[in-house]
Amino acid sequence: MILSPEIERYIRELHPTSDAVLAEMEAEAGRRGIPIVGPVVGRLLALLVMVSGSRRIFELGSAIGYSTIWLARAAGAGAEVHYTDLSEAKAREAQGWFERAGVADRIRIHVGEALEAFRSTSGEFDLVFNDLDKESYLQVLETVPSRLRPGGLLVSDNALWHERVLAPADAPSRAVVEFNRRSFGAEDLLTTLVPLRDGVLISVKR
Ligand SMILES: C[S@@+](CC[C@H](N)C(=O)[O-])C[C@H]1O[C@@H](n2cnc3c(N)ncnc32)[C@H](O)[C@@H]1O
Numbered sequence: 001m002i003l004s005p006e007i008e009r010y011i012r013e014l015h016p017t018s019d020a021v022l023a024e025m026e027a028e029a030g031r032r033g034i035p036i037v038g039p040v041v042g043r044l045l046a047l048l049v050m051v052s053g054s055r056r057i058f059e060l061g062s063a064i065g066y067s068t069i070w071l072a073r074a075a076g077a078g079a080e081v082h083y084t085d086l087s088e089a090k091a092r093e094a095q096g097w098f099e100r101a102g103v104a105d106r107i108r109i110h111v112g113e114a115l116e117a118f119r120s121t122s123g124e125f126d127l128v129f130n131d132l133d134k135e136s137y138l139q140v141l142e143t144v145p146s147r148l149r150p151g152g153l154l155v156s157d158n159a160l161w162h163e164r165v166l167a168p169a170d171a172p173s174r175a176v177v178e179f180n181r182r183s184f185g186a187e188d189l190l191t192t193l194v195p196l197r198d199g200v201l202i203s204v205k206r
Pocket of ligand 1: 062066087113114115131133
């Protein structure tokens with residue numbers, strides 16, 4: 001957590017309790033140590049989908065599909081949301097949650113390397129949510145912006161990487177530092193960093 005525990009708790013307590021499916025997923029993720037964005041960043045994702053009117057969304061790194069459900073619900077009926085994960089088992093589990101959450105009709109599941117799935121899915125996207133292994137972040141920056149519509153969003157989790165961006169001592173930390181630096185410097189993007197939870201980097205395509 002980047003903010004003080006008291007501020008984290010205050011922000012968390014402002015949020016309404018998650019509905020039964022999301023609450024069950026939060027408990028399950030906690031029990032099994034699956035890193036999900038949680039309700040505070042989930043709500044930020046939903047807000048970004050709604051203000052941008054995003055209907056075509058690609059998620060890079062989806063695990064059991066918790067953030068996918070936030071994106072898919074906010075995008076609404078008839079939207080197209082792409083789920084990706086390396087794990088066949090997680091994808092099968094996610095499908096079950098999507099059915100229970102009533103959003104299975106708008107989600108397409110890809111198992112395997114997320115950026116390969118992204119490259120082989122044609123067309124422009126309104127919003128891409130990036131939650132991959134941190135060493136893939138620079139590749140994301142090289143691949144995604146040219147496929148966003150003007151006004152489209154690239155949103156990345158863990159932009160503060162548990163504060164390790166302050167003293168990057170390993171490859172994932174250095175990758176996040178460089179990703180942040182290049183995102184802020186990119187002429188085709190307008191970027192900001194929201195210090196909620198572990199930091200969310202948001203770039204809009206000019
Ligand atoms: C942090 S978790 C995703 C959590 C999810 N976004 C959420 O908040 O509910 C990251 C997931 O990305 C997957 N992943 C990591 N690198 C990947 C890659 N290169 N291609 C596809 N999936 C990848 C991992 O298997 C893991 O399940």
